[in-house]
Amino acid sequence: MKQTVGISELFEAKKSHELKELAAGLNPTDIAAEFENLTEQERATMFRSLPNDVAADVFSYMPSETQENLISLLTDPELSHIVNDLFLDDAVDFIEEMPANVVKRVLKNASEDTRKQINQLLQYQEDSAGSIMTTEYVDLKEDMTVESAFARIRAVGMDKETIYTCYVVDGKRVLDGVITVRTLLLAKSGDRVGDIMNRNPMYAATGDDREAVAELFQKYDLIALPVVDTGRHLVGIITVDDVMEVLEEENTEDFYKMAAVDPSDDAYLASGVFELAKKRIFWLMVLMVSAFFTGSIITRYEEMLALFPVLIAAVPMLMDTGGNAGCQSSTIIIRSLALGELGISDALRIFWKEVRVGALVGAALCATNIVFKWASGVDIRISAAIGASLFATVMLAKIAGSMLPLLAKALKLDPALMAAPIITTVVDAGGLMLYFRIAKLVMGIR
Amino acid sequence: MKQTVGISELFEAKKSHELKELAAGLNPTDIAAEFENLTEQERATMFRSLPNDVAADVFSYMPSETQENLISLLTDPELSHIVNDLFLDDAVDFIEEMPANVVKRVLKNASEDTRKQINQLLQYQEDSAGSIMTTEYVDLKEDMTVESAFARIRAVGMDKETIYTCYVVDGKRVLDGVITVRTLLLAKSGDRVGDIMNRNPMYAATGDDREAVAELFQKYDLIALPVVDTGRHLVGIITVDDVMEVLEEENTEDFYKMAAVDPSDDAYLASGVFELAKKRIFWLMVLMVSAFFTGSIITRYEEMLALFPVLIAAVPMLMDTGGNAGCQSSTIIIRSLALGELGISDALRIFWKEVRVGALVGAALCATNIVFKWASGVDIRISAAIGASLFATVMLAKIAGSMLPLLAKALKLDPALMAAPIITTVVDAGGLMLYFRIAKLVMGIR
DSSP states (O other): OBOOOOHHHHHHOOSHHHHHHHHHTSOHHHHHHHHTTSOHHHHHHHHHHSOHHHHHHHHHTSOHHHHHHHHHHSOHHHHHHHHHHSOHHHHHHHHHTSOHHHHHHHHHTSOHHHHHHHHHHHTSOTTBHHHHOBSOOOEEOTTOBHHHHHHHHHHHGGGOSOOSEEEEEOTTOBEEEEEEHHHHHHSOTTOBHHHHSBSSOOBEETTSBHHHHHHHHHHHTOSEEEEEOTTOBEEEEEEHHHHHHHHHHHHHHHHHHHTTOOOOSSOTTTSOHHHHHHHHHHHHHHHHHHHHHHHHHHHHTHHHHHHOGGGGGGHHHHHHHHHHHHHHHHHHHHHHHHTTSOOGGGHHHHHHHHHHHHHHHHHHHHHHHHHHHHHTTOOHHHHHHHHHHHHHHHHHHHHHHHHHHHHHHHTTSOGGGGSHHHHHHHHHHHHHHHHHHHHHHHHTOO | OBOOOOHHHHHHOOSHHHHHHHHHTSOHHHHHHHHTTSOHHHHHHHHHHSOHHHHHHHHHTSOHHHHHHHHHHSOHHHHHHHHHHSOHHHHHHHHHTSOHHHHHHHHHTSOHHHHHHHHHHHTSOTTBHHHHOBSOOOEEOTTOBHHHHHHHHHHHGGGOSOOSEEEEEOTTOBEEEEEEHHHHHHSOTTOBHHHHSBSSOOBEETTSBHHHHHHHHHHHTOSEEEEEOTTOBEEEEEEHHHHHHHHHHHHHHHHHHHTTOOOOSSOTTTSOHHHHHHHHHHHHHHHHHHHHHHHHHHHHTHHHHHHOGGGGGGHHHHHHHHHHHHHHHHHHHHHHHHTTSOOGGGHHHHHHHHHHHHHHHHHHHHHHHHHHHHHTTOOHHHHHHHHHHHHHHHHHHHHHHHHHHHHHHHTTSOGGGGSHHHHHHHHHHHHHHHHHHHHHHHHTOO
C-alpha cells in the first residue's frame, strides 16, 4: 500500500520556496505526524513555512498537546490566520481541548463571524448531533436553475467541507430538500432545482444522539446529513469522516465499559497515573466487595471441605469456566444489541438458544472433566459432583450472560455494563453455591 | 430524527402505478427491511411491482436468506435483470453467500460482461482490498479537457457507484492520477485534466489487507480509494460505505476474540445451536484444562488450608479481583494497539505506567480489604497475608495484562487473543501461588 512520499525530503529542504513546493504535494495528516518529532524551535519554523491553505489543515490533524504548544509559539496575527482558515468543526474540536486562557486568546484572534459561529457550535451537548456538525455547506434556493446552482457552488464551494450534496432552503432557512452534484450534472442546465431535488430528505435534529446519527449513516450509506433545529431550520451538516470518528470512539467506549474501565477521551500515554487509576478503581472496588460474598459461601461449607479437601481443588476451574462461558454469551448479546441485530423482543428466542448451546457446551466440558478427574484417581462420587456442578455452572453462565444485558437494556441502562466482570461475579457466587449443594447431596452429608 | 415516511402506505397501495410512485420516494434500505414481514407470495408480488432501478438496490440491502428465497420465486429473465442492475460489489457479496446451485443459476442469467467481472472479483482473498472493491468507476484520460471530462462523467456516471472522484489512466490502464469533481468544477472548461489532477494519489494493491485500507480511510478522511494490480494498472475502487462495514466487522471480530469466541459472519438468531456451540467450545476447553493447573496449586497447600480454613474464603476475591484488574489493562492495551495509538516500541513506558497504576489501585484495594477483614474479626496476621497477596496479585495482573498483548504483537499474533480469559488464567495461577507462599511466610509455617 502506498500512502505518500517525500516527508523526509520536506524536512531536509532548507530553502523556504523548496519547502512550499514540497508541502503542496504532501498529505496534511502526514505533515502533522512529522511535527511530533520536532523541537519547539523547529515546529515554529516549519509551521511558518507551510503554505497558508495547508497550514490550517495540518494544524487540525495534530494532537491537542501539540496544538497547544504550537500556538504558544505563534504571534496573534499568525494565530488569527489559522483560526479563520480552519473548518469550523475542526476549530470547535480544537477549542474544546484547550485550557481557558488559550481559548480566550484563540477567540480574541478569530474574525467576528467565525467567533459567532464557534460560540454557537460550542453550545451543543457533548454527544449530540450538533456537537459533530459543521456550519459550512452549500445552500441553494428552489427557484435556481441548474446553471445558477453550479455558479453558486463554484462561488462558495472552495471553503465548504463538502460540496457534493447541496441543501435547498427557503427565505427563512427552512430545509426544503437536498440535491446532489450528481443529479445536477445529469440534469439540463435550464432545469429548476426545485423540480429535480429530493423533497423528502433524511435529517437529524441538533439534540439527537450522535451514535444514532452514526447508525443512520451506516444503514443508508450516507456521505452527509443535514441538521435542523426545532423549527426545521437548517443549522449545519454532518459529514461521513466525522461519523467514522464517532464510531471509533463509541466502539472504544464499549470495549472500556466491558472491561469495567471508565471510558476516557485521552490517549493512554498522555494520561497521568492518577487519572488512569481513578478510571479503574471504582469498578474494581465494587466487584471486590461482591466477591467477599462469594468467599462467605465457602466459609459456610468449611466443615465439609475439611472432610473432603479435594473438593477445594476444583474451585478455580469452576470459577474460571463459569466466568468464561458467561463472558462469551454476554459479549455476543451486547455486541448484537449495539449493532441493532437483536432487541428485547428477541429475549425468549435468545433464552432458548442459550439453554441449548449451554447444554451442549456444558455436556462436553463435563465429560472431559470427569475423564480427567477419573484418570487422576479422584473418587468417582467427587468426580461426578464436580462434573454435575460444572454443567450447572455453564448453564447458569449462559443464561445470566445472555439475559442480564437484555435486562439492562429493558431498564434503559447500558448493556455493556453487564459484561464479563459483573457476569463473572454473579456466576461465581451462583456456581459455588450450586457446587457445594451438589457435593453435599452426592457425598450424602446432611 | 426523521428517517423516511410512507412505508406502510407502500404496502397498502393496491394498484401497481400507485406503488411505483410511492416506491420512488422511499429509501431502498427501508423497503428491503419491510420484505422481512411479508409472506413468499407477497414478496414476489411486491418485488415485481418495484420500479426497475429501485428493485436491484432494494435487493442488495436484504439479508442473504431473503435474497435466496426471493430469487427462487423469480423467473430467469427477472433474475437476469437484477443481476445486471446490481452494483458489481453488491452482486459479489450476494453471490458469496449463496449455495452452489443458486450461484450457477445467477451466473447463467448474468450478461457475459457482468459474469466476467463477477468472476474476476470472486477471485480475491476474503480479507483483501480486492474483495471489497468495485470495478465500476469513472475513468478519464490526461489529455481530456474539463469540458470533455464532464461529458464523460455525464455519459457513464449514471451507473457508477461514485462519480465524485475520477481516475486518470493511460492507454494501458496504468493509474496516472486522480481528480475530484470539485477540482473540475472550480477549473476552467478548457483546462487539461493532466495539468490539474493530483499526480501522486494514494492507492491500495488488490492483495492489501482490508483492515489496513480501512485505517487509511480513517487517517486521511477518504471517500474513495483506487486499487491497482502489481503493474499499477487500475482494477477497481473502494468506497467509504464499504469501509464502514469493514470497520464494523473488524470491531465485532475483536469483541468476539476478546471474549474467547471464534468470530462469525452469521447473525446470532440465524445461526444453528451446534454452530454457536462449536465457536465457543475450543477456548472453553483450553482454558478449563489450564485451570486444572491452578487447582493443583491449591492441592499442594491442603495441609495449611486444613490448619487455617479461613484462608480459603479469600480465594474467590483474589481470583476475581486479579482477573478484573488484568482485564482492564489488557483491554486498554489491545484497543490502543488496534487503533495504532500504541506500538511495541512503547513497551517500557507502558510497563512503568502500569506498575505505578497497579501500585495505586492495589494499595487502595489492599487497605479496603484489611479494614473489612479486621472488622469481621479475622486474625490480623491472616488479614495482612490476604492484603499483601491482593496487592501482589493486582501488580501481577496489571503487568501481565499490559505486557502479554504486546508480546503477542511482537510474535505477530493477534493481541486480542491475550484478552480477559487468558489473562485471568495466567493471573489466577500466579496469584494463588503468591497467596499461599505469603500466607505460609506470615503464619510461620515451613
